[in-house]
Amino acid sequence: MVEEEIMRNTRSKEPLLTEIATHAISSGGKRMRPGIALLSFRAVGGTDLKKTIMAAAAFELIHSATLVHDDINDGAETRRGSIAAYRKYGTQRALITGDFLFVRGFRLGGLLQSEDIVELVADACSQMAESEMLQTIIENDSGLPFDTYFRIITGKTAKPIEASAQVGAYIGGGSPDQIAGMGTYGLNIGLAFQIVDDILDIIGDESDLGKKRGMDVLDGKANLPLMIAMQGHYPNSARLREIYGKKEKTMEEVEEALRLVQATDAVDVARKHAEDLRIKALASLDVLPESEFKDALKALADTVLSRDR
Amino acid sequence: MVEEEIMRNTRSKEPLLTEIATHAISSGGKRMRPGIALLSFRAVGGTDLKKTIMAAAAFELIHSATLVHDDINDGAETRRGSIAAYRKYGTQRALITGDFLFVRGFRLGGLLQSEDIVELVADACSQMAESEMLQTIIENDSGLPFDTYFRIITGKTAKPIEASAQVGAYIGGGSPDQIAGMGTYGLNIGLAFQIVDDILDIIGDESDLGKKRGMDVLDGKANLPLMIAMQGHYPNSARLREIYGKKEKTMEEVEEALRLVQATDAVDVARKHAEDLRIKALASLDVLPESEFKDALKALADTVLSRDR
Numbered sequence: 001m002v003e004e005e006i007m008r009n010t011r012s013k014e015p016l017l018t019e020i021a022t023h024a025i026s027s028g029g030k031r032m033r034p035g036i037a038l039l040s041f042r043a044v045g046g047t048d049l050k051k052t053i054m055a056a057a058a059f060e061l062i063h064s065a066t067l068v069h070d071d072i073n074d075g076a077e078t079r080r081g082s083i084a085a086y087r088k089y090g091t092q093r094a095l096i097t098g099d100f101l102f103v104r105g106f107r108l109g110g111l112l113q114s115e116d117i118v119e120l121v122a123d124a125c126s127q128m129a130e131s132e133m134l135q136t137i138i139e140n141d142s143g144l145p146f147d148t149y150f151r152i153i154t155g156k157t158a159k160p161i162e163a164s165a166q167v168g169a170y171i172g173g174g175s176p177d178q179i180a181g182m183g184t185y186g187l188n189i190g191l192a193f194q195i196v197d198d199i200l201d202i203i204g205d206e207s208d209l210g211k212k213r214g215m216d217v218l219d220g221k222a223n224l225p226l227m228i229a230m231q232g233h234y235p236n237s238a239r240l241r242e243i244y245g246k247k248e249k250t251m252e253e254v255e256e257a258l259r260l261v262q263a264t265d266a267v268d269v270a271r272k273h274a275e276d277l278r279i280k281a282l283a284s285l286d287v288l289p290e291s292e293f294k295d296a297l298k299a300l301a302d303t304v305l306s307r308d309r
Numbered sequence: 310m311v312e313e314e315i316m317r318n319t320r321s322k323e324p325l326l327t328e329i330a331t332h333a334i335s336s337g338g339k340r341m342r343p344g345i346a347l348l349s350f351r352a353v354g355g356t357d358l359k360k361t362i363m364a365a366a367a368f369e370l371i372h373s374a375t376l377v378h379d380d381i382n383d384g385a386e387t388r389r390g391s392i393a394a395y396r397k398y399g400t401q402r403a404l405i406t407g408d409f410l411f412v413r414g415f416r417l418g419g420l421l422q423s424e425d426i427v428e429l430v431a432d433a434c435s436q437m438a439e440s441e442m443l444q445t446i447i448e449n450d451s452g453l454p455f456d457t458y459f460r461i462i463t464g465k466t467a468k469p470i471e472a473s474a475q476v477g478a479y480i481g482g483g484s485p486d487q488i489a490g491m492g493t494y495g496l497n498i499g500l501a502f503q504i505v506d507d508i509l510d511i512i513g514d515e516s517d518l519g520k521k522r523g524m525d526v527l528d529g530k531a532n533l534p535l536m537i538a539m540q541g542h543y544p545n546s547a548r549l550r551e552i553y554g555k556k557e558k559t560m561e562e563v564e565e566a567l568r569l570v571q572a573t574d575a576v577d578v579a580r581k582h583a584e585d586l587r588i589k590a591l592a593s594l595d596v597l598p599e600s601e602f603k604d605a606l607k608a609l610a611d612t613v614l615s616r617d618r
Contacts, residue, residue, distance in 0.1 A: 014439040016446065069408060073401040092382040092445050099378060100438035102411050107431035110419035122416035129409035130323040136401050137325065
């Protein structure tokens with residue numbers, strides 16, 4: 001039903017707009033935000049699905065809008081295993097389609113007619129933009145403080161997942177404690193998700209990922225294992241910082257950087273961080289009564305850690 | 310008060326985002342959408358300003374978001390007499406700022422908690438995206454039908470102005486007839502506004518405009534006087550179509566095209582169209598009782614026709 005709601009909202013009177021919007025939204029996304037919204041809704045005992053489906057679709061539409069724009073900004077070649085929208089249709093048309101998906105997402109969110117929901121969604125989206133902006137400022141900064149890293153991944157990944165969980169619980173009629181607990185769950189799962197993303201960029205299998213490894217190194221993006229391995233007490237950290245700090249890097253340098261990170265325990269240290277966040281997320285589920293939905297939220301937390309794409 | 314509401318909503322925790330958003334929104338815009346929303350509101354006898362101010366600010370924030378993105382897509386050098394945001398701050402940061410302004414605009418619209426308002430705003434924004442997309446398809450098409458031209462300017466300019474007028478009257482407690490009448494006013498004023506924009510691109514004074522003339526010719530954008538002069542029965546129309554149809558044009562060719570259009574009565578014919586639309590707009594004001602606000606709406610219609618920037 002969420003999928004149908006999403007697809008209804010990608011339709012436009014301009015066939016090319018419908019085509020690009022459909023391309024952007026249907027290329028094998030994980031649908032994590034809708035999934036978490038629905039599970040949170042059910043886990044607090046919600047029964048009236050209609051509003052939750054609208055909210056879940058809104059989160060995915062907005063998420064897809066940001067992905068289309070991110071890919072333009074990052075010069076990404078592929079997204080979710082398919083060619084990035086702007087590569088296939090050109091930057092102009094991708095930019096317009098991103099705006100269109102934003103509009104359709106916010107429309108659905110606005111139709112819920114709840115000040116709380118509008119504020120939650122808008123706050124998450126504002127923080128996404130703030131993080132994206134911060135990311136452009138700290139590019140290639142080999143001395144980036146860890147708290148700046150966490151500020152970036154909170155805004156760009158964790159906040160929208162937190163909002164999905166909160167809105168699901170809110171529409172489901174959850175208590176303030178339950179809504180807050182689901183928010184904590186979403187926030188921590190989101191942080192863990194991004195750290196695993198960072199790890200996959202260092203050691204992932206390119207055919208599983210559907211994209212090239214080492215993109216964070218190449219683009220000078222903040223990446224946790226990389227940042228760990230760039231610390232002074234690590235062997236070869238000076239060479240890593242030298243490569244990472246370059247504005248233009250060759251693919252040989254990127255490969256060298258990946259090998260240098262892989263030669264340390266940085267990936268294990270980063271994974272330990274993600275594991276700690278998973279445990280925090282699970283603890284916050286104590287606000288929920290036992291149910292198959294609570295079990296599914298636990299299982300989802302495991303999947304976030306064990307995923308290979 | 311609208312200006313304060315706008316400025317409050319450009320503020321972000323990321324100083325650079327605040328700076329670019331402020332640059333985008335404060336470079337001398339006409340504030341036509343807020344103005345029409347406020348006048349419609351007052352003209353139907355509305356008294357509680359708070360919601361109207363939020364709506365008026367929402368329209369301007371969304372409008373500014375689309376301008377920032379449009380300038381990226383058009384490769385524009387200046388906007389409202391200042392350097393275009395993406396030229397000053399780079400494409401990535403301008404794209405992010407546009408998204409941010411969208412979010413802040415939709416947030417304000419959503420906070421009004423009215424399904425009707427959300428649908429009006431979202432429909433106008435969807436049609437804007439559809440028109441922008443259509444515009445990318447018909448670039449440099451020297452045989453563009455006039456109805457396609459009107460479809461484009463309806464979506465890109467007239468719809469948001471129609472929505473501003475409708476929402477103002479709606480919040481002011483106008484009758485269904487009054488809301489519809491204000492919509493007709495806004496739609497026709499919007500169409501006339503865009504035709505005058507087209508005329509100014511052919512004959513305007515560059516220092517008044519704050520941008521170069523002939524941009525529509527250069528970019529292969531639909532422009533009414535140009536389309537009129539490209540019709541077969543006009544002298545030199547073949548040469549005009551030849552220049553306009555080129556993907557790459559020299560500035561000499563653009564200047565030649567402007568001279569060829571200026572040598573015909575195309576600008577006068579286009580102005581007659583705009584004048585007819587102004588009369589339609591004025592007629593739709595019959596739904597309003599006499600008031601200083603109705604007079605101001607009439608005066609605004611005159612200004613739209615007589616403006617030189």
